[in-house]
Amino acid sequence: MTTVQDTLRLFGITRCYKGFKYTSYAIYLVVQDESRLEAVIKEIYIETASHFNCKWTAVERNIRTAVARAWRVNRPLLLEMAGYPLACTPTASQFIEILASYILRSSQP
Numbered sequence: 001m002t003t004v005q006d007t008l009r010l011f012g013i014t015r016c017y018k019g020f021k022y023t024s025y026a027i028y029l030v031v032q033d034e035s036r037l038e039a040v041i042k043e044i045y046i047e048t049a050s051h052f053n054c055k056w057t058a059v060e061r062n063i064r065t066a067v068a069r070a071w072r073v074n075r076p077l078l079l080e081m082a083g084y085p086l087a088c089t090p091t092a093s094q095f096i097e098i099l100a101s102y103i104l105r106s107s108q109p
Contacts, residue, residue: 003103004028010077011070019062022048023096026063030100037100040093063092070095 004024013020026044030036036043045056052059070078071089079086081102090098 012073019066067095
């Protein structure tokens with residue numbers, strides 16, 4: 001979880017943002033099991049909402065806010081992590097996938 005949070009901080013997404021905890025937990029879930037990306041709402045948003053006792057729509061909205069911040073603060077790094085061209089701000093689920101994949105690739109020997 002520390003790696004996830006450190007990665008978010010590279011984009012200026014800190015604990016000051018409500019989306020920080022939702023985004024970090026969502027990425028953590030994907031790092032633990034990538035197959036969750038096949039059912040984003042059920043396996044990530046609803047699971048995160050249950051963990052934090054809120055609505056899944058609030059989770060998704062706050063992650064979108066975090067994504068917008070990442071896009072504004074450090075777009076070059078996000079493009080590098082993605083490994084493919086991004087013409088516009090990624091969706092919340094794309095952002096989760098990009099960061100989870102980056103963390104998984106970075107942790108391999």
